[in-house]
Amino acid sequence: xxxxxxxxxxxxxxxxxxxxxxxxxxxxxxxxxxxxxxxxxxxxxxxxxxxxxxxxxxxxxxxxxxxxxxxxxxxxxxxxxxxxxxxxxxxxxxxxxxxxxxxxxxxxxxxxxxxxxxxxxxxxxxxxxxxxxxxxxxxxxxxxxxxxxxxxxxxxxxxxxxxxxxxxxxxxxxxxxxxxxxxxxxxxxxxxxxxxxxxxxxxxxxxxxxxxxxxxxxxxxxxxxxxxxxxxxxxxxxxxxxxxxxxxxxxxxxxxxxxxxxxxxxxxxxxxxxxxxxxxxxxxxxxxxxxx
Numbered sequence: 578x579x580x581x582x583x584x585x586x587x588x589x590x591x592x593x594x595x596x597x598x599x600x601x602x603x604x605x606x607x608x609x610x611x612x613x614x615x616x617x618x619x620x621x622x623x624x625x626x627x628x629x630x631x632x633x634x635x636x637x638x639x640x641x642x643x644x645x646x647x648x649x650x651x652x653x654x655x656x657x658x659x660x661x662x663x664x665x666x667x668x669x670x671x672x673x674x675x676x677x678x679x680x681x682x683x684x685x686x687x688x689x690x691x692x693x694x695x696x697x698x699x700x701x702x703x704x705x706x707x708x709x710x711x712x713x714x715x716x717x718x719x720x721x722x723x724x725x726x727x728x729x730x731x732x733x734x735x736x737x738x739x740x741x742x743x744x745x746x747x748x749x750x751x752x753x754x755x756x757x758x759x760x761x762x763x764x765x766x767x768x769x770x771x772x773x774x775x776x777x778x779x780x781x782x783x784x785x786x787x788x789x790x791x792x793x794x795x796x797x798x799x800x801x802x803x804x805x806x807x808x809x810x811x812x813x814x815x816x817x818x819x820x821x822x823x824x825x826x827x828x829x830x831x832x833x834x835x836x837x838x839x840x841x842x843x844x845x846x847x848x849x850x851x852x853x854x855x856x857x858x859x860x861x862x863x864x865x866x867x868x869x
């Protein structure tokens with residue numbers, strides 16, 4: 578990506594790497610939720626004298642999943658293996674992580690940690706083609722994010738590759754829904770068919786899209802969530818990251834839910850009642866994907 582200043586003509590703003598890894602880490606940790614969709618929990622977290630490691634950053638993502646963030650100033654072929662080493666430790670020390678979440682975010686957040694989808698986010702100056710291939714072969718949720726610094730005031734992040742994670746499918750809602758739906762009446766055939774149609778469109782928006790099944794929704798993720806499917810009787814609710822202020826809201830189809838409690842993430846609600854509604858929503862899906 579090239580960045581140009583248009584003041585007094587057109588001048589390219591040359592990208593650069595940080596002088597030290599700590600510069601990148603400090604900036605991301607100070608704004609982690611805005612940059613990565615992850616709530617910051619701890620920096621340089623010690624894994625104890627036996628394991629002998631120190632996790633750069635620990636956080637909780639917007640689906641309630643544990644997130645490890647590792648930083649490298651430039652290219653480091655060992656960053657993925659290092660992160661997986663820490664992820665293995667984290668999964669084996671769930672109680673320690675729950676205590677950390679409880680102390681920082683409260684008991685409710687600690688009780689709802691999503692252990693089925695722990696994440697590793699690697700932020701580095703660049704990655705090798707072997708790193709990108711390794712991520713696509715992994716069963717763990719891994720995001721490779723390249724950073725660049727432009728001038729004195731601009732910091733860029735670009736997702737190079739994402740991979741891993743479960744293969745939760747809305748088609749399964751014909752047989753079972755998320756936990757809350759199982760306790761209720763469960764989604765019907767119409768809802769399942771709408772979810773399958775939406776799933777096909779959402780996955781077709783680009784590469785590196787992962788799906789995470791929460792107790793009450795399925796999230797489509799491109800580093801951050803860009804769509805969440807929530808089943809209801811005879812309809813499907815989709816929550817998008819697209820800004821409601823940039824959309825002509827249509828009663829019964831789209832709604833601004835900013836500040837309103839709801840399942841999933843995103844401030845734009847789209848109500849799908851037919852396959853035609855899925856077709857109408859495609860541009861909104863693309864807007865949300867671009868915003869994530």
